[in-house]
Amino acid sequence: xxxIQEGFTQAVTLLINRDPATYSAINATLRASGMxxxxxxxxxxxxxxxxxxxDFRLKKQLRIIVDTLLSLPTVFIGLVIYAxxxxxxxxxxxxxxxxxxxxxxxxxxxxxxxVIALTATAVEAADSxxxxxxMSLGSNRRQIAACTLWEVRLGILAAAVTATGRVLTEVGIxxxxxxxxxxxxxxxxxxxxxxxxxxxxxMGIALGLVLLLIALTVNISLAxxxxxS
Amino acid sequence: xxxxxxxxxxxxxxxKQVLSIEDLAIPSASIxxxxxxxxSGKSTLLKLLGFLEEPTYGSILFQGRKAAPFSKVxxxxxxxxxxxxxxxxxxxxxxVAYGLKIRGDNREIRSRVSKVLEQVGLxxxxxxxxxxxxxxxxxxxxxxxxxxLILKPNVLLLDEPTASVDAxxxxxxxxxxxxxxxxxxxxxxxxxxxxxxxxxTCDSILHLLQGRLFKRGLGCAxxxxxxxxQNGLLQKELEDGQxxxxxxxxxxxxxxxxxxxxxxxxxxxxxLQQGNCKTLNGFVTRLFLERxxxxxxxxxxxxxxxxxxxxxxxxxxxxRLCPGKEVSVSYDPQEMEWF
Numbered sequence: 001x002x003x004i005q006e007g008f009t010q011a012v013t014l015l016i017n018r019d020p021a022t023y024s025a026i027n028a029t030l031r032a033s034g035m036x037x038x039x040x041x042x043x044x045x046x047x048x049x050x051x052x053x054x055d056f057r058l059k060k061q062l063r064i065i066v067d068t069l070l071s072l073p074t075v076f077i078g079l080v081i082y083a084x085x086x087x088x089x090x091x092x093x094x095x096x097x098x099x100x101x102x103x104x105x106x107x108x109x110x111x112x113x114x115v116i117a118l119t120a121t122a123v124e125a126a127d128s129x130x131x132x133x134x135m136s137l138g139s140n141r142r143q144i145a146a147c148t149l150w151e152v153r154l155g156i157l158a159a160a161v162t163a164t165g166r167v168l169t170e171v172g173i174x175x176x177x178x179x180x181x182x183x184x185x186x187x188x189x190x191x192x193x194x195x196x197x198x199x200x201x202x203m204g205i206a207l208g209l210v211l212l213l214i215a216l217t218v219n220i221s222l223a224x225x226x227x228x229s
Numbered sequence: 230x231x232x233x234x235x236x237x238x239x240x241x242x243x244x245k246q247v248l249s250i251e252d253l254a255i256p257s258a259s260i261x262x263x264x265x266x267x268x269s270g271k272s273t274l275l276k277l278l279g280f281l282e283e284p285t286y287g288s289i290l291f292q293g294r295k296a297a298p299f300s301k302v303x304x305x306x307x308x309x310x311x312x313x314x315x316x317x318x319x320x321x322x323x324x325v326a327y328g329l330k331i332r333g334d335n336r337e338i339r340s341r342v343s344k345v346l347e348q349v350g351l352x353x354x355x356x357x358x359x360x361x362x363x364x365x366x367x368x369x370x371x372x373x374x375x376x377x378l379i380l381k382p383n384v385l386l387l388d389e390p391t392a393s394v395d396a397x398x399x400x401x402x403x404x405x406x407x408x409x410x411x412x413x414x415x416x417x418x419x420x421x422x423x424x425x426x427x428x429x430t431c432d433s434i435l436h437l438l439q440g441r442l443f444k445r446g447l448g449c450a451x452x453x454x455x456x457x458x459q460n461g462l463l464q465k466e467l468e469d470g471q472x473x474x475x476x477x478x479x480x481x482x483x484x485x486x487x488x489x490x491x492x493x494x495x496x497x498x499x500x501l502q503q504g505n506c507k508t509l510n511g512f513v514t515r516l517f518l519e520r521x522x523x524x525x526x527x528x529x530x531x532x533x534x535x536x537x538x539x540x541x542x543x544x545x546x547x548x549r550l551c552p553g554k555e556v557s558v559s560y561d562p563q564e565m566e567w568f
Contacts, residue, residue: 129315135281136309137328137376140299147327151318 007205014206015213021182021191022210029187029214032100032174033167036107040115040163043108045156048119049145063120069113074106078176081106085177098179103187106173111163118162122155123148154226161222168215188214230293232257232384232416233278238287240273240440248273248284248440255418258410262427263420265437266450271420272311274437275386278418279309305332306383312392314373316361321346321372324361328380345379346372348408350401367398374402378409385409387419391426399423403430428519428526439484439568449487449536451475451565462562467532471509478567486566489538493559494529496548506559511536513554516545529556 014022051062083089085097085105096102130151134144149156171189178185180194188211195204233255240248248270255261255278263271276282277289280296280303288295296303308328316324325342329335343353349371356368364372370390377385385406391399403426409415421427427434436443438450451465451473458464458474465473465485475485497510511531518525523542527550528535536558540550550556 127315129311129313130317132276132281132309132311133315133317133373135298136279136311137331138304138308138380139331140304143331147317153318 003201004205006202007209010202011206011209011213015210021186022207024183025186025188025191025207026210026214028100028103028178028185029168029189029211032103032107032178032187033164035101035104036111036167037160037164039104039108040111040167041160044112044115044159044163045119045149046145047112048116048156048159049123049149051116052120052123053145053148063117066113066117066120070117072110072113074110074170074172075176076172077106077109078173081109081173082176097177098181098185100178100185103174103178103185106177107167107170110170110173111167114163114166115159118159119149119152119156122152122159125155126152157222157226161219164218164222165215168211168218230257231255232259232292234290234293235277236287236290238277238284238289240277240282241285246440248277250274250287250442253435253442255416256432258414258416259432260407260410260417260419260430262431262434263418263437264422264427264434269437270440271437272388273440275309275388275418275420278384279307279386280304281309305380307386308377308380308382308384309386309388310370310374310377310390312389314370316364316369316372318361320357321351321359321361321364322357324372325376325379328376341379342375345375348378349375349405350398351375365395367394370394371398371401371405374405378405381413382409382415384416384418387417387421389421390419391421391423424515424517424526428517438486441568443486443488449489449534451485451487451534453483455485467509467534469532471532473509473534474507474562475565475567476563482567484568486568487534487536487560488564488566489536491560491564492536492538494527494538494540494544494548494550495557495559497555497557499557504561505563506561509558509560511556511558513550513552513556515552516550518542529558531558 051059051066081102082097084091085094085102086092087097096105126148130148131144134147139147169189171193174180174185174187174190175193178187178190180186180190188207192204192207195207231254233253235250235253238248238250239246263274265271277284280298280300283297291303294302317327322342325345326338329338329341342357346353346356351368351371356372361369374390387406390402394402406417407430410417419426419431453465455463455465455475461477463475463477465475467473478485509531511529513527514530514535515528516525519539524539525542525545526537527540527545528537548556
């Protein structure tokens, strides 16, 4: 059990001493997950609104597909994205394999169903009188969409928190698409996997704690937003 | 000129027909009352008049032109206040100012919000910054009304606006709505159970039952089970054992309606049974003097039925009617209508 205590001490040391490898992994993690979250929110919130607000043919079937995609295994996404981005793959010329944007693409696919499903649920759960009220006050369709999303902002925030948690902690995509290249695509989770495989449990736990600290910081910021709204 | 003209409108939710109006015209700057039991189609009619929904069949003309949801001609002119107001998750000020902001009309917005809040009896300095959660039901309803009044609408549709608020709020809501008509010539259509409002302020009252309009008065609906009696007429045994008689309906018609304009009221034992007329016994539950008229709305309870009749004031006086007084209701079974 000593390695747990050792992990705590080492985590503090790594952060205080500004360990370059650790900060490089933090940087890679934040860049990849930041890009993925931005893309998944930009795409997912409007799609979630459409799915939750409108009634159309095959809506139920589409909802089942989105809900199923919530269980997408990260290694499977990693495998598919690797196959697409590898030098011989259909998008190999883009040079995204073993890069942070490559990881971000995979993580976007991971986060997108979460954002879509939870936004759709929030929109569906919105008060049925909201639409009548907005129409009565003279809103056009675009204004109704904007105001409805603002009204369900806590639900969208919950979607963002859940998706961020999933993206920050995934390892399969980062490992397969990023390649775990030191100073380049090594994220905190791939570093933990590597350290554990080397038997450096203390270092692994230290990096795990750093990851938790990042998650804590992100959630405190989002909680601040929630309080303000 | 009529503001609204409705012709042959039928509206369905799924397979269920909820509204059927052959002909209805509402003049500009008038106050129209809608009355009818729950589920009679009042809210649906208001939604159609507010162009929030499009009728399944038929058309609604607004100022002589066909209009539809989101069309510009109605979007900035017609507004509906629903019974359970929805306030957006923002301050009272932002709720009231929303309609102006989306129109890009930001001129003197603070003073306009203050003025309209005062109009509904809310002090701007106390309420403008309040959150939507820090309001009572009556205050929330008044904020919702203020959000509509600030738009100076051509038409203000009110769906039971005083049903779930205290008497003080109800009075303020009535006053502010009437002022809109006085100041801007706003046409009001009000669905309410508030008899005082209906009969004191409305220019015309429309009675709705099962999605149909009864312009002459509130029809009294009678549902089955019916049994076949003498001469092929149908009989309905009421809760107190009295029997109501109706002619045989055409196929597919399920509800019989007793037209109150075709019944006569006498004191028990005094009425002479004429022709085919039948008599039911009941008692007066409510009397209400209509505005600017010598007509009294008289509600009579006969077993489980409530029959509301417009009676001449001198007849009410002659019969010395008062709540609780026993009366006889005479009707001709052949005049019962089926729907």
